[in-house]
Amino acid sequence: MKSDGLLSIIIVNYNSRELLKNCLHSIQSTVEIQEVEIFVADNDSLDGSVEMVRDNFPEVEIIANDSNIGYSKAINQAIRPSLGKYILILNADTIVMPGAIQTLLSFMENNPDCGVAGPKLSYPDGKLQYSCRTYQTVKTTLFRRTFLGRIFPKSKVLRDHLMLDWDHCSEREVDWLQGSVLMLRRWAIDRTGPMDERYFLYFEDVDLCYRMKIAGWKVCYVPQAEVIHYYRRASYGKSLFNRDLFVHLTSMLRYHDKWSKILYMAKRCMHILKFPSRISLDFVGILFSLRLAFSLRESIGLIESKPLYPIDIYYQPLMVFSICTLSIYYFMGLYENKRHKSWIDRLFSISKGILISCLVMILFHFFSEGYQHGLVYSRIVLVTFTIINILVTLFIHQSIHFLSRLLWRHGFNLRRSLIVGTDPTAIRIGKMLSAGPDLGYDLVGFISLPKNSKKPQHLQIIGDVENLVEICLRERIQEVVFVNVDEHFENIVLPLTKFRKKFINTRIISNDSESKVIDTRIKDFFGFPSLEFERGSYYYLTLGLKRLTDVFMALFSITLLSPLIFFIYVLLKVEGREVFFTQKRVGKNGKEFPMYKFRSMFDDAERVKRHLENIVTEGPIFKVKNDPRVTPVGRILRRYNLDEIPQLINVLKGHMSIIGPRPPLPEEVAAYDRWHEARLEIKPGITGLWQVDKERKWKFDEMVRLDIYYILNWSPLLDIKILIRTPGAILRGTGFNG
Template structure:
């Protein structure tokens, strides 16, 4: 992001052709239509399931004595449709934020549909109704596919409309510090999220405009005034939502802004300081009436560790078999491209700060390691804890291409299979990097290093080191098999986009 200094106060009018989402439409009409369409899909799923079982006899011939008319399933189908709407509403599926994608929705939809179907089956058992189990199974599978397919289509349609400025939310950011700049950059570069970045308020006069280079060219966000101008500016510009992005040290200011937003009946969100995420680890207790506060251990232990290891073994073994031939081709290309070994073995700091060996395809010229310290010293403002160069001159021709698509990391699946690494976890650090760590940074060694992680799917090399470590700690404290699965699935588009890969 580039910052330019300019004087004066800039007011951003509503963009031509832009249609914002009205409160009634966003809070009632759309959720109601979403719920009713879900109910309709569930009903159709039951009808199709009935046809599969009783018309086409999928799953075995149905004896004449066991044949049931579709009217028998009217009540279960209606009940399931109603339960799906109720459970989905309780889970908040109909009022999710705009940035929630299909991947995040999947677990809620699967859980909600499973809960609803279990409720119907229990009621059927209680009232001694004994329909075909296969019909219920077919209905569940068809309904799940239909509900997910509907959301995929709606998601694609919404993004296309938002790109054209239809149904967007006009957003005002409060604060232009580190957090404010990051969120402003995100809004400006991601119109598909459905937000129009109108501008920002900040009490500092030095920066009057922010510009960000995107696929659509350079886009700008203007400083519209000071924080005291919040109410008149939101009214004048038709602001739909406010994002408060002040530093944690300005807690008093954040509290006052929150209260002002509430009094003005203005929707708002607060960007948290990543240090504050550790609050989830707090455990409360008491001894003889004396309250005690502790912190949960961030380590992944017990059955959680066993499940994670089983996933590592299964996935890494599968990938090694599938990628065996491409890896041989890459090895041949490395041999032809430059002098030196095919594989590069590096000592890294792993779990519990123990030394471990990590294997990668060689992407640099011979003697690249000896040039590293000189490059760090020669680069003004370089962070030795994670020094990266976008156009590193030490890379070979093939190495640049391999780094672009992260193909140099394929041999690390062997390290994962052997237990040196995990599929998901903190980036394995070099000993020379660890020498510059602060004490709190070393908490990332509580878990096994990973091939990918939250840092990989949230900016990769574009993140600062502190941001990367905080994401690593958040991952360790909130680990679940589903979180690993989501990170792995999000890694695919992150790698294919090549953003931050250097």
């Protein structure tokens, strides 16, 4: 029966014929059936529930499933065709008391910031049922699921979790509400998503309320509305083989896998351990293959007449083989997450790597000292080792892939993802990632782009690109896929630079990405060419190495240039000027610091600045052609960038790095567009990418793009390239003044 659009009621039923009948009768006596639409989603009940509803309640729409698909999936089945502004979810074992539905509706209408509301629940004997609780923690789980709860039934842990120190007679905001009776705001559901179908039963209500809370919606307890609930804890039993207990524990683990902050950080940092662990496994496989091949050769010693050298003789060439093989695996991409790669592809890749390494090992042996003295390895051992190692390595890689897929199919260890963009390509990718967990992705939703009026109504758009970083941290996102964002590069560049520090993987799928600032390999993403920025698992390690290098180079440079520093000091004193000039600059994350220079201008240079002519501005940058404030000695210092030498002190103090974007003035930063702020994501440097260019005829936006290129593609090798080009820039007089 279709309503006028105000309320949709959804009941999930499984073998609860009489309870369902009583529930529907209570709804009939509470509201006018013509004012609401009622759905009953039946999970293949065998007690005649479907026939009972059809015979006694013809106005109710039946969704009859041919199997038990779970509570969450059945709820979503009914949400999709429903039309109500509000959705009331009921368990079949509830009795709605008079006025309860109208009270909840009035509350939702009067509180537009409330996404979920729940009534006061009572047992059939009138005793209060504790239906609102605080979020479950590890400590709470121990008391709820072990003997501790029986020994200490009045412990503070349980009292706080069940909110026992409150009379449950007043309206209040809570963490979550028991899912037996929930009224949902459709607009909130559209923004946060329906029930998570990975929960077969239990914890789907906790998950829904948590998503509502982090999205800014309130979860409210409304005791003026009362519902009787024939509640029993089916998962609570003494037997460890209780099926409901197993389902409950599985759902609990799934919830913590999805929302635990500790697990989220662990997943984001997983590359730190994943790469060395997989290399270690392959190395153990190589050692095992040699040992097995050698044992097989020993077992046929009576047949083979040639002497067999001890296994220790094989270890030297084995190390060469291992280094070569593991390096080839790495460059062939065998340690990457190619989730759709078949075992045949892996077999060919592994075979290719091992055979190439065998050739290298043979060449090594040919030129070794042992070969010159007549040392010849057993060909049976070498051939057997090669075959065994191919099979063992394939087994290791396939086992890892199998275990990963097994976890994904059961809803564990999925990579929570966002898609930035709402065009047809983005929608296609979204449908593919949402098709099932076999791909290992959990698509949270879509992010809209500015000036994009074409936003399909059916998409779950959870925010805009301006708040992308905050949304990613809030929703525990591990990967962001940007789709056709070329026209919006200025909007995505700030999140791109932040994601590397946040250990969030990033992909750009586009026909024409911003090649000026992106220098990474094109990889296949389920049939779409993508530019991938790996999460910076080693970011802080390499940052530490960069800091050590900066300190060493600063100390070395100060020592090497000490005669020149003394000479400049004497010149400035003879000229009658202060030797050093301190200027406020903006560093990493917008933090201001004092930057040091040799003084190259008259003492009142800043005061007369506003009276100058020939001022040139490029964006927020202030420059003066033939600046009259520059002293004769200062002109020489500036031409060869010698006035920047004191910034080595800034490097030692940690304000700056040797290489990085030049530090801007506070007034320049105040005039920045939002995307310009991306250059403040790392420490500023004395020299940088655009400073060592031969021409240096860049406009401000182009200089920022080069700084962003450096940030996105930073590596020790890139620093070395810039450092090599710096002396030439200084001698040409086109160095890094600024």
